[in-house]
Structures are given as structure tokens and as C-alpha cells.
Amino acid sequence: MADPLTYICPFCDREVRVGKPCPGCAKKSKPAATRKKRSWEQDKSCDGLDLPDEDFDYDDFVAREFGGKPHRQIGVKWYWWILGVILLILMTVGAFRVCL
Ligand SMILES: [Zn+2]
Structure with a gap:
């Protein structure tokens, strides 16, 4: 097995000790x-x-690249909240109608 502290020189295929210049x-x-x-x-x-x-x-x-707004807005717009509430109400109503 090869010495783990040596490598094969990619230029001349000689075995070279790590940290030393290739003698070849x-x-x-x-x-x-x-x-x-x-x-x-x-x-x-x-x-x-x-x-x-x-x-x-x-x-x-940052001001040049992002127009002075360095941070992206996190969260959802108000109309998505309203849509979510409406859908929740519709699903609840629908579930009761199926059960009755
Ligand atoms: Zn070499």
C-alpha cells in the first residue's frame, strides 16, 4: 500500500512526499x-x-439594488386573509349541509 503521506505527481507520475516539491x-x-x-x-x-x-x-x-427597501415584506396581503376566512366559512357551511 502507498504511503498516505505521498501522492503521485500529475506531471511526471513520480511518488512525491506531501509538502515537498516534486523531485522529478x-x-x-x-x-x-x-x-x-x-x-x-x-x-x-x-x-x-x-x-x-x-x-x-x-x-x-442595497439601496440601489432594492430601491431602498432592504427587506422583503413577510406575510400575506389583507385580501388573502379575507379569502381564507370566506373559504373557511363556506367549507364549514358545506360540511353541515352534508351532515344534515
Ligand atoms: Zn513531478
């Missing part, structure tokens, strides 16, 4: 510019998340 790749390491790019690697220009920096005003952002 360290020998023949080329400059990054000349090295062929792997399919999962991306350009340096794609690095970073381009997130807003520290002076980001969250309240201003």
Missing part, C-alpha cells in the same frame, strides 16, 4: 512562459475575483 519536476522545471499550459490552468489575467474593495458601501448597494 524540480530538475526539469522550465520557465512558466515556455511551459505548455495544462487544460485546467488559466491566464494570469484571469487571476483574482475582481471583487469590490474595502470601501464598498453595502447600504448604498
Whole structure:
């Protein structure tokens, strides 16, 4: 069984100890510019998340995005309550009519 503290280098298939540089790749390491790019690697220009920096005003952002109403109204409108009461009365009346 393989040592749990080692892994197989994806570049040269050597067994490498965790935390150490790959001895196979360290020998023949080329400059990054000349090295062929792997399919999962991306350009340096794609690095970073381009997130807003520290002076980001969250309240201003919320006001712009949600029109100054940061919180959604919770609950139901008054006419749904009336509809619910009417339906409850109708069902109660209907139940009594079936029983009689
Ligand atoms: Zn390697």
C-alpha cells in the first residue's frame, strides 16, 4: 500500500512526499512562459475575483439594488386573509349541509 503521506505527481507520475516539491519536476522545471499550459490552468489575467474593495458601501448597494427597501415584506396581503376566512366559512357551511 502507498504511503498516505505521498501522492503521485500529475506531471511526471513520480511518488512525491506531501509538502515537498516534486523531485522529478524540480530538475526539469522550465520557465512558466515556455511551459505548455495544462487544460485546467488559466491566464494570469484571469487571476483574482475582481471583487469590490474595502470601501464598498453595502447600504448604498442595497439601496440601489432594492430601491431602498432592504427587506422583503413577510406575510400575506389583507385580501388573502379575507379569502381564507370566506373559504373557511363556506367549507364549514358545506360540511353541515352534508351532515344534515
Ligand atoms: Zn513531478
